[in-house]
Amino acid sequence: MxxxxxxxxxxxxxxxxxxxxxxxxxxxxxxxxxxxxxxxxxxxxxxxxxxxxxxxxxxxxxFHPSMTLLRIMNIYKGNSDRYLIATGLKSGDTLLDLTMGLGNDALVGAWAVGEQGKVIGVEYSPVICALVSDGLQSLASNHVPKSKNPDKNRAWETLSLAAARIKVTWSDHNSFLCRQPSASADVVFFDPMFRYTPRKSASIKPLYSWSNLQSLRIEVIHESCRVARRCVVLKERKGSSEFSRLGFDILSGGKYSQVDYGLIMV
Ligand SMILES: C[S@@+](CC[C@H](N)C(=O)[O-])C[C@H]1O[C@@H](n2cnc3c(N)ncnc32)[C@H](O)[C@@H]1O
Structure with a gap:
C-alpha cells in the first residue's frame, strides 16, 4: 500500500x-x-x-481533460472519433472501461451513451482511482473554466454532464469481471499501459510510475466476452502482436495514428 x-x-x-x-x-x-x-x-x-x-x-x-475537450469539440464539428467508431457506442448503452486511467476515453463514452446510458470505470491503482474520482466530481459539479469561445463552453458543459454519469471503481479488472453477470454490458473496453514506454512521451511519464503496467491476460478477454452483449474493444500500439495473441480483429483506419483498435464481436 x-x-x-x-x-x-x-x-x-x-x-x-x-x-x-x-x-x-x-x-x-x-x-x-x-x-x-x-x-x-x-x-x-x-x-x-x-x-x-x-x-x-x-x-x-x-486530472485535466483538455484532450477530451478537443475531442468533443471535434465531434461537434462533424469529425469522426476512432474510439466511437470502434466501440459503436450509442444512447442507452452500458460501457465498462476496464483500464480507466485518468478517464479521457470514459468521458467520451459517457457523452455517447447519454442520459439513459451507464459507464463504469475500473482502475487498478488506488491513487489514480482517487485522483480521477475527485476530478470527475469537480467536473460534474460544473467547476469548469469559462471561455470566450462558445464552442469550448458547450464542450465543457457536455463534459460536465458526462462526468456525472461515470461510476468509478477501484479494482483489478479480472476480479471485477468475475463479479459481473453474463451479457450485462454492451461494450467492454481496454486501453492497457503495455504499449507505452516512459521514454516515448513526457505526458505519459507520471502516469507510468503509478499505474499497472502488465499486459492483458487471455482469461480476462474470455471473461469480457461472457460479460459483453455486443463487443470487446482493445486500443493498442499500431502493429502490436497483442491483437492476434488476444484474438482481436484490427479495424482499418488511422493511417497516421500510432494506435489501432481491435474488435471482438460476441
Ligand atoms: C493507458 S491508461 C488508460 C487511459 C485511459 N483510456 C484514458 O483515456 O485516460 C491504462 C490504465 O489502466 C490501468 N490498469 C492496468 N491494468 C489494470 C487492471 N488489471 N485492472 C484495472 N486497471 C488496470 C492502469 O493502472 C492505467 O491507469
Missing part, C-alpha cells in the same frame, strides 16, 4: 473538506501528520485552489 503525504496549499474549508475525502479513499496510506522530518520522504498529493497534483520526484500527475 503506497504511503502518500496529503497536503493542502491553503486553509480554505473547501480544500480541507477535499483533504478529508481523500484521506478516506481506500488502498493508500494517507499521511496527514506532516512534519519537517517526514515531509520529503514520501510522494505527495497536494490539494490546491487550481486542482489536485500528485507529485513523485518532481513529476506531477494531474
Amino acid at each position: 503506497p504511503t502518500i503525504a496529503l497536503k493542502t496549499s491553503h486553509n480554505d474549508p473547501e480544500l480541507k473538506q477535499k483533504q478529508t475525502w481523500f484521506s478516506q479513499q481506500p488502498g493508500c496510506n494517507w499521511l496527514t501528520d506532516i512534519t519537517k522530518q517526514n515531509e520529503n520522504l514520501f510522494p505527495s498529493l497536494k490539494i490546491t485552489r487550481k486542482g489536485v497534483y500528485l507529485n513523485d520526484g518532481g513529476q506531477n500527475l494531474h
Whole structure:
C-alpha cells in the first residue's frame, strides 16, 4: 500500500473538506501528520485552489481533460472519433472501461451513451482511482473554466454532464469481471499501459510510475466476452502482436495514428 503525504496549499474549508475525502479513499496510506522530518520522504498529493497534483520526484500527475475537450469539440464539428467508431457506442448503452486511467476515453463514452446510458470505470491503482474520482466530481459539479469561445463552453458543459454519469471503481479488472453477470454490458473496453514506454512521451511519464503496467491476460478477454452483449474493444500500439495473441480483429483506419483498435464481436 503506497504511503502518500496529503497536503493542502491553503486553509480554505473547501480544500480541507477535499483533504478529508481523500484521506478516506481506500488502498493508500494517507499521511496527514506532516512534519519537517517526514515531509520529503514520501510522494505527495497536494490539494490546491487550481486542482489536485500528485507529485513523485518532481513529476506531477494531474486530472485535466483538455484532450477530451478537443475531442468533443471535434465531434461537434462533424469529425469522426476512432474510439466511437470502434466501440459503436450509442444512447442507452452500458460501457465498462476496464483500464480507466485518468478517464479521457470514459468521458467520451459517457457523452455517447447519454442520459439513459451507464459507464463504469475500473482502475487498478488506488491513487489514480482517487485522483480521477475527485476530478470527475469537480467536473460534474460544473467547476469548469469559462471561455470566450462558445464552442469550448458547450464542450465543457457536455463534459460536465458526462462526468456525472461515470461510476468509478477501484479494482483489478479480472476480479471485477468475475463479479459481473453474463451479457450485462454492451461494450467492454481496454486501453492497457503495455504499449507505452516512459521514454516515448513526457505526458505519459507520471502516469507510468503509478499505474499497472502488465499486459492483458487471455482469461480476462474470455471473461469480457461472457460479460459483453455486443463487443470487446482493445486500443493498442499500431502493429502490436497483442491483437492476434488476444484474438482481436484490427479495424482499418488511422493511417497516421500510432494506435489501432481491435474488435471482438460476441
Ligand atoms: C493507458 S491508461 C488508460 C487511459 C485511459 N483510456 C484514458 O483515456 O485516460 C491504462 C490504465 O489502466 C490501468 N490498469 C492496468 N491494468 C489494470 C487492471 N488489471 N485492472 C484495472 N486497471 C488496470 C492502469 O493502472 C492505467 O491507469
